[in-house]
Structures are given as C-alpha cells and as structure tokens.
Amino acid sequence: MAIISLKEVFDYSFVKSAICSFNFVNLEQLYGIVAAADELQTPVVLMISQKTALKYGLEVMFNLAKSKVEKLHTPFVIHLDHAKNIELVEKAIDLGFSSVMFDGSSLSFDENIKKTYEVVKKAHRYGIAVEGEINAIYGKEEDGTPSAIVYTKVKDAKKFSEETEVDFLAVSVGTKHGLYEGTPSLRYDLINEISNSIKSKLVMHGCSGLTAEQLRKSIQSGIKKLNFGTEVMLTQINAIKKSLDNLSKPDIRPIMDSSIEEIKAYVKNTINSICISQ
Ligand code: G3H
Numbered sequence: 001m002a003i004i005s006l007k008e009v010f011d012y013s014f015v016k017s018a019i020c021s022f023n024f025v026n027l028e029q030l031y032g033i034v035a036a037a038d039e040l041q042t043p044v045v046l047m048i049s050q051k052t053a054l055k056y057g058l059e060v061m062f063n064l065a066k067s068k069v070e071k072l073h074t075p076f077v078i079h080l081d082h083a084k085n086i087e088l089v090e091k092a093i094d095l096g097f098s099s100v101m102f103d104g105s106s107l108s109f110d111e112n113i114k115k116t117y118e119v120v121k122k123a124h125r126y127g128i129a130v131e132g133e134i135n136a137i138y139g140k141e142e143d144g145t146p147s148a149i150v151y152t153k154v155k156d157a158k159k160f161s162e163e164t165e166v167d168f169l170a171v172s173v174g175t176k177h178g179l180y181e182g183t184p185s186l187r188y189d190l191i192n193e194i195s196n197s198i199k200s201k202l203v204m205h206g207c208s209g210l211t212a213e214q215l216r217k218s219i220q221s222g223i224k225k226l227n228f229g230t231e232v233m234l235t236q237i238n239a240i241k242k243s244l245d246n247l248s249k250p251d252i253r254p255i256m257d258s259s260i261e262e263i264k265a266y267v268k269n270t271i272n273s274i275c276i277s278q
C-alpha cells in the first residue's frame with residue numbers, strides 16, 4: 001500500500017481534516033520525515049520541488065523516496081511541487097509520482113487554465129492527483145522570482161477549479177514562502193468563502209513560521225493540505241551546526257544522523273499539534 005494518491009488520502013479515517021506536506025532535498029530530510037510519519041502511522045506528503053528535481057535528478061529523488069517507503073505499512077504520497085515545466089510534470093506522471101503540482105501562476109489566467117487542464121487530463125487517467133495554483137504565493141519562489149501579495153478572488157478560484165477540475169488548489173490568503181518578518185495577516189474569511197464555493201481542496205503554501213494556532217484556524221476555515229519547506233531546512237542546518245561543535249572524529253555520518261533525529265522530532269510535533277489534533 002505504501003504509496004497512495006493524494007486523491008485517496010482523505011479516505012483514511014486517521015487523516016483527520018488536513019494533511020501535512022513536507023519538502024525534502026536530501027536523504028536525511030526524507031528519512032527524518034518518513035520516520036516521524038511512520039511512528040505516528042499518519043500519512044504525509046513527501047514533496048520534491050522542481051528546483052530539487054532539476055538539481056539532483058527527478059528519477060533519483062523519486063526512487064529515493066519510493067524505496068524508503070514502499071515496504072512500510074503507513075501510506076505516503078510522493079508529490080512533485082511547484083513544477084512550472086510541463087515536460088517535467090509528464091515525466092513525473094510516467095515515473096509513478098502519486099501527485100503532481102503544475103504551477104502556472106506566472107502565466108496569464110487563461111493560459112494557466114489551459115495548461116493545468118492538459119495536466120489534469122493526463123494525470124487523472126492514472127488516478128494521480130493534480131494541484132494547481134493561481135496568484136503566485138507571496139515571497140520568493142524557488143526559481144528566485146519575487147512576487148507581491150495578491151489575495152485570490154473567489155470568482156477566479158471558482159472558474160479555475162471548474163474549468164481545470166484540479167483536485168487541489170493553492171490559493172493566496174496571506175502566507176508567503178520563507179520566513180515572515182512581522183505578523184502575517186491571514187484571511188480566514190477568504191479561506192472559508194473559497195472552500196465553500198469550489199470542489200477542489202485548498203492548499204496553504206508557506207506554512208513555515210506560522211503558529212500552531214494560525215495553522216489550526218486555517219484548517220478549521222477549510223485548508224486541507226499544508227506545505228512546510230523552510231522549517232525542514234532550518235531544522236537540519238541548526239542540527240548540523242550544533243553537532244559540528246562536538247565533532248570528535250572525521251566522520252560525517254553521526255552529524256547527519258543528528259539532523260535526521262531533529263527533523264523527526266520537528267515533523268512529529270507538527271503532525272501532532274496541527275494535523276492530528278483537529
Ligand atoms: O511548496 C512549498 C511550501 O510552500 C513551502 O513554504 O518554505 O515557507 O514553508 P515554506
């Protein structure tokens with residue numbers, strides 16, 4: 001069972017109202033995330049971003065995740081995140097990803113609908129879930145494109161969801177990628193209104209740096225998938241810094257192991273306080 005589609009994830013009674021999703025860029029991050037989810041027997045989404053896929057190889061990263069989880073009883077989703085390149089999305093579908101995000105938010109609205117629908121038609125033939133995005137999430141995208149905050153309009157979300165038939169939709173409701181300076185103003189009212197108007201399930205990007213309360217309120221308002229990236233990265237960086245101070249022999253493995261343990265603790269805490277306690 002180990003790899004399931006994001007479409008089926010809500011069929012599991014132990015996924016309460018939302019699913020936590022984590023980006024990983026290396027083996028230790030993956031191992032920490034998987035260990036936490038498996039210990040809690042809670043499915044999570046393992047996300048490989050376009051940037052990571054292009055840097056290290058889509059197939060290499062996919063096979064790393066697949067071989068790590070395929071014999072476990074806990075189900076996992078393997079997801080391609082923020083892919084702007086349609087050929088990469090097609091390659092991911094062919095490889096066996098169980099969820100793909102086509103991020104056409106930098107295209108014109110009509111072009112975004114057209115391209116996203118092409119992805120949906122292909123992915124749905126294989127039972128693979130598709131996430132789309134309108135209004136680029138504030139903050140720097142991984143390709144370095146800065147974007148200004150534009151709150152998603154209900155009518156745009158409705159049109160996009162109906163015409164593309166995406167399973168999941170990333171909307172702009174006040175979050176940003178990366179760390180926050182100051183307090184973000186999240187529009188719970190908007191989350192509520194959009195989620196009541198469309199069939200696609202809502203995704204909140206840029207969850208690093210938000211408080212458990214903000215995340216829980218977002219879920220209560222209608223968010224179904226929460227994306228965490230920067231916090232995984234920072235947890236690993238801090239763990240490595242700390243264990244480098246105590247370096248006793250020339251062996252990188254104990255240093256990397258400490259980062260697996262810290263990431264595991266971070267993910268367990270996130271799942272427990274946000275995705276399970278609802
Ligand atoms: O798609 C990935 C997420 O939106 C990650 O955002 O790095 O701010 O947690 P974050």
Ligand code: ZN
Pocket residue numbers: 082137177205206227
């Ligand atoms: Zn994102």
